[in-house]
Amino acid sequence: MNRYPLWKYAMLVVAMLVGFIYTLPNFFGEAPAVQVSSAKVTVKVDGTLRERIEAALTAAQIKADFVQLEGSSIKARFADTDTQIKAKDVISKSLNTDPADPTYVVALNLLSRSPHWLAALHANPMYLGLDLRGGVHFLMQVDMKSALTKKAESLTGDVRTMLRDKNIRHAGISRDGNNVVIAFREPEPRQQAQRLLTDQLPDVQWADTADGGLLGTLKPQAMVAVQDAALKQNITTLHNRVNELGTSEPVIQQQGLDRVVVQLPGVQDTARAKDIIGRTATLELRMVDDSAEAQAALTGAGPVPFGTERFMDRAFGPIIVKRQVVLTGENLNDAQPGFDENQQPSVDLTLDAKGARIMKDLSRENIGKRMAIILFEKGKGEVVTAPVIRSELSGGRVKISGAMTTQEANDTSLLLRAGSLAAPMEIIEEKTIGPSLGAENIQKGIYSVVGGFIAVAIFMSIYYMLFGVFSSLALGFNLLLLLALLSMLQATLSLPGIAAMALALGMAIDSNVLINERIREELRGGAAPQAAINIGYERAFATILDSNVTTLIAGVALLAFGSGPVKGFAVVHCLGILTSMFSSVVFSRALANLWYGRQKKLKTLSIGQIWKPAAEASEPVAKA
Amino acid sequence: MELFRIKRDIPFMKHALLLNAISFITFAAAVFFLVTRGLHFSIEFTGGTVIEVEYPQVAQIEKTRHSIEAMGFGEVQVQNFGSSRDVMIRLPVRPGEKQTEVVDKVFGALCKAETGTISAKQLVTDKGEEISKQVCTTAAGAEPIKLSRSEVVGPAVGAELAWDAAKALLATVIGIIIYLAIRFEWKFALAGVIANLHDVVIILGFFAFFQWEFSLAVLAAILAVLGYSVNESVVIFDRVREAFRKYRKLNTHEVIDHAITSTMSRTIITHGSTELVVLSMLLFGGPTLHYFAVALTIGILFGIYSSVFVAAAIAMWLGVKREDLVKTPINKEDPDDPNSGAVV
Numbered sequence: 001m002n003r004y005p006l007w008k009y010a011m012l013v014v015a016m017l018v019g020f021i022y023t024l025p026n027f028f029g030e031a032p033a034v035q036v037s038s039a040k041v042t043v044k045v046d047g048t049l050r051e052r053i054e055a056a057l058t059a060a061q062i063k064a065d066f067v068q069l070e071g072s073s074i075k076a077r078f079a080d081t082d083t084q085i086k087a088k089d090v091i092s093k094s095l096n097t098d099p100a101d102p103t104y105v106v107a108l109n110l111l112s113r114s115p116h117w118l119a120a121l122h123a124n125p126m127y128l129g130l131d132l133r134g135g136v137h138f139l140m141q142v143d144m145k146s147a148l149t150k151k152a153e154s155l156t157g158d159v160r161t162m163l164r165d166k167n168i169r170h171a172g173i174s175r176d177g178n179n180v181v182i183a184f185r186e187p188e189p190r191q192q193a194q195r196l197l198t199d200q201l202p203d204v205q206w207a208d209t210a211d212g213g214l215l216g217t218l219k220p221q222a223m224v225a226v227q228d229a230a231l232k233q234n235i236t237t238l239h240n241r242v243n244e245l246g247t248s249e250p251v252i253q254q255q256g257l258d259r260v261v262v263q264l265p266g267v268q269d270t271a272r273a274k275d276i277i278g279r280t281a282t283l284e285l286r287m288v289d290d291s292a293e294a295q296a297a298l299t300g301a302g303p304v305p306f307g308t309e310r311f312m313d314r315a316f317g318p319i320i321v322k323r324q325v326v327l328t329g330e331n332l333n334d335a336q337p338g339f340d341e342n343q344q345p346s347v348d349l350t351l352d353a354k355g356a357r358i359m360k361d362l363s364r365e366n367i368g369k370r371m372a373i374i375l376f377e378k379g380k381g382e383v384v385t386a387p388v389i390r391s392e393l394s395g396g397r398v399k400i401s402g403a404m405t406t407q408e409a410n411d412t413s414l415l416l417r418a419g420s421l422a423a424p425m426e427i428i429e430e431k432t433i434g435p436s437l438g439a440e441n442i443q444k445g446i447y448s449v450v451g452g453f454i455a456v457a458i459f460m461s462i463y464y465m466l467f468g469v470f471s472s473l474a475l476g477f478n479l480l481l482l483l484a485l486l487s488m489l490q491a492t493l494s495l496p497g498i499a500a501m502a503l504a505l506g507m508a509i510d511s512n513v514l515i516n517e518r519i520r521e522e523l524r525g526g527a528a529p530q531a532a533i534n535i536g537y538e539r540a541f542a543t544i545l546d547s548n549v550t551t552l553i554a555g556v557a558l559l560a561f562g563s564g565p566v567k568g569f570a571v572v573h574c575l576g577i578l579t580s581m582f583s584s585v586v587f588s589r590a591l592a593n594l595w596y597g598r599q600k601k602l603k604t605l606s607i608g609q610i611w612k613p614a615a616e617a618s619e620p621v622a623k624a
Numbered sequence: 625m626e627l628f629r630i631k632r633d634i635p636f637m638k639h640a641l642l643l644n645a646i647s648f649i650t651f652a653a654a655v656f657f658l659v660t661r662g663l664h665f666s667i668e669f670t671g672g673t674v675i676e677v678e679y680p681q682v683a684q685i686e687k688t689r690h691s692i693e694a695m696g697f698g699e700v701q702v703q704n705f706g707s708s709r710d711v712m713i714r715l716p717v718r719p720g721e722k723q724t725e726v727v728d729k730v731f732g733a734l735c736k737a738e739t740g741t742i743s744a745k746q747l748v749t750d751k752g753e754e755i756s757k758q759v760c761t762t763a764a765g766a767e768p769i770k771l772s773r774s775e776v777v778g779p780a781v782g783a784e785l786a787w788d789a790a791k792a793l794l795a796t797v798i799g800i801i802i803y804l805a806i807r808f809e810w811k812f813a814l815a816g817v818i819a820n821l822h823d824v825v826i827i828l829g830f831f832a833f834f835q836w837e838f839s840l841a842v843l844a845a846i847l848a849v850l851g852y853s854v855n856e857s858v859v860i861f862d863r864v865r866e867a868f869r870k871y872r873k874l875n876t877h878e879v880i881d882h883a884i885t886s887t888m889s890r891t892i893i894t895h896g897s898t899e900l901v902v903l904s905m906l907l908f909g910g911p912t913l914h915y916f917a918v919a920l921t922i923g924i925l926f927g928i929y930s931s932v933f934v935a936a937a938i939a940m941w942l943g944v945k946r947e948d949l950v951k952t953p954i955n956k957e958d959p960d961d962p963n964s965g966a967v968v
Contacts, residue, residue, distance in 0.1 A: 554851025
């Protein structure tokens with residue numbers, strides 16, 4: 001009765017093999033590498049670049065373990081740090097012809113040392129969390145209110161254009177909070193407008209107001225979409241910015257509805273990282289009001305005219321700008337420093353299709369007037385530049401020149417390029433962990449797991465003899481499966497995760513204690529050894545299931561409501577419970593079956609001394 | 625080897641009143657300290673700033689404290705962390721202060737106190753990773769102070785975490801009650817949960833009394849141990865049900881005594897082996913895992929106590945009877961039971 005069918009053994013062997021293969025990459029450590037990523041949004045990293053890098057390395061007679069394209073960067077691994085640094089210089093020289101304006105970021109990094117055939121099987125090591133590796137962590141809050149306000153603002157502009165195109169007369173369009181309000185003098189144009197707008201703007205709900213106007217509100221699902229899009233764009237922008245840092249495995253993820261987590265392993269310079277990612281800037285293009293009233297307001301002789309705002313220009317002092325937003329950073333594809341026909345430094349903007357169309361109309365109607373590019377940082381706007389429109393700007397290309405140095409052109413273009421956040425963000429949580437502290441944490445974590453494992457194994461082997469050895473082996477198998485599973489999921493291992501692993505071992509042994517106690521009990525009750533094993537395993541299973549269900553309930557609650565370190569703990573905790581069920585019941589049974597299953601005349605089991613209350617005075621009855 | 629050789633059922637329930645009184649007193653004390661002293665929440669919950677610095681020699685706490693107090697951050701805590709060379713500084717949230725600049729300011733001031741200057745440095749680790757960091761160097765080129773870790777949490781995040789923690793605890797308790805109620809009967813469910821919540825309160829009481837830092841990791845430990853110890857009550861209740869069926873002559877007291885006595889050995893061995901691992905964490909895990917392991921240790925020890933002495937006693941006070949359990953169709957689980965035919 002204590003024999004497993006062949007398929008069960010086969011399944012265990014396969015599980016063990018898979019476990020080994022996927023755990024293996026974690027033990028190879030890391031090797032020096034060079035990572036090449038794009039420094040400019042317009043430059044793509046692809047296969048041809050990989051070939052160029054390979055060629056450059058061969059020309060310089062540097063041998064790389066491999067050069068491969070991974071996501072949006074190319075990584076080359078080297079045998080030692082000397083080769084790595086040499087390779088970095090070679091690659092950097094061959095790719096970045098102009099060191100002042102690098103096209104690619106070439107950075108020193110670490111890559112797993114595990115052999116290529118493992119990577120081909122998708123067996124990659126676990127990521128190490130920041131607390132184990134060192135680095136910086138930021139949690140950023142996206143200001144969704146301003147994203148909605150901005151959407152309403154641009155809707156107001158759209159409505160105005162649409163009504164003008166169809167010659168529908170209205171008595172003024174304005175933004176009220178997140179709503180668009182249109183006033184009408186007569187009911188007929190109002191009906192026309194309502195038909196047109198409902199047709200053209202499906203995202204907006206139109207309602208009549210008391211005074212015969214129309215009130216446009218964003219539909220709830222459109223509002224969600226706006227927020228979602230804002231978050232996505234911010235994440236993309238952050239990705240572009242973080243590339244400048246050349247970090248190996250930056251994590252930029254959405255957390256909740258309005259938050260973004262940024263983790264930069266290896267970066268220790270918070271000031272610089274903050275400087276780069278924390279440029280919480282948004283960009284708007286508006287028209288400058290040069291009317292007499294505005295001029296009066298500038299000199300302080302009158303109030304700021306209705307529908308305009310006063311901003312400071314970086315170079316020329318105060319300036320009056322219309323409230324209506326013509327273009328936002330969303331429509332800006334790229335901004336690069338360059339030179340105009342007079343060899344003066346300039347900033348070259350590239351707009352997307354929608355932006356190009358708007359710009360064409362706008363410039364045609366406003367030749368000789370000024371437009372202002374305003375950068376909003378933390379809710380405060382500043383005019384970056386306010387050039388005069390000289391001619392119709394078609395084709396989506398705009399060149400801004402005059403009165404700036406090369407450095408200023410560089411800075412402005414960087415601001416414009418990186419400034420295309422859909423909504424401002426603020427850092428609400430920040431963590432830095434030094435690399436030496438990380439290494440210390442790994443060591444402490446491993447010591448805890450290994451120490452706990454050894455202590456339990458020794459205790460089990462003494463207390464339950466051979467069955468204790470089976471239990472210890474099952475515990476080892478559990479650890480192997482857990483590591484393999486985490487590696488397969490490409491989970492990020494953190495110190496709480498390691499703690500959960502240790503705890504998983506402590507709780508997993510529970511099941512084996514249950515089984516062994518039950519077998520002892522059966523033997524005490526006079527059952528034959530083979531029957532005792534069988535009944536012991538079978539009866540204990542109900543209790544094991546119970547105990548794991550209650551533990552799992554707590555684990556799932558942590559997984560659902562926890563965040564950050566608690567989530568890391570909960571993932572390992574829950575997986576540990578699942579693997580322990582398998583290993584302690586199926587695997588240890590397989591060992592017991594292999595050892596005892598074939599012995600037909602089995603007299604005793606090596607499960608430690610069995611004490612019977614009735615025979616307390618005499619010699620122990622069943623002995624190992 | 626067998627550790628527990630118990631000849632007769634130990635009459636636990638005879639002392640139920642005493643045991644419950646002890647429980648109640650510890651519980652009341654825990655609540656008292658929770659109310660009067662309160663928990664010493666980590667900045668994850670309260671918001672604020674933690675900075676850990678490392679000196680090459682034994683740190684002069686007073687000097688460090690002095691240079692930070694001079695900056696006027698309000699209530700500042702400066703203490704050793706891990707070793708005598710490591711110092712941990714805690715700063716509260718101050719309205720109007722730009723929190724993200726605090727770390728740079730403090731590190732700058734500490735660096736200045738050691739007559740050093742801060743500069744950004746690109747360096748390559750011996751493994752071959754490029755790292756840029758802010759270092760503090762003296763004119764002689766030495767590094768008198770190192771920033772090993774910093775953490776800044778905004779007050780809003782903290783409040784949210786506290787709320788999430790409460791939700792996780794609530795979800796666990798409700799989940800366990802539902803499970804136990806399905807598995808047994810409401811009296812047992814209630815008894816099991818009360819017994820184990822009593823553990824949670826006692827762990828919290830310890831943290832309040834000693835003013836140990838209550839962090840997210842501690843919370844995770846408490847919930848994990850809650851799920852883990854409830855299982856012990858499950859085992860005892862299982863035995864109670866079995867004994868009710870097997871020994872029809874025994875009264876409720878004796879049945880519970882029998883159930884506890886027969887499971888005590890395995891309760892202590894399983895908890896003991898789990899505690900072995902936790903002790904290893906306590907010994908090797910370092911300061912980061914210290915309170916996590918402490919919370920688990922208290923939880924495991926009181927888990928044994930409460931499942932042995934408290935849970936069953938509460939079930940008894942709630943008036944568990946043979947009829948409560950035996951009417952449920954249990955014979956599916958135990959076909960060998962000689963009395964299974966008698967089950968209604």
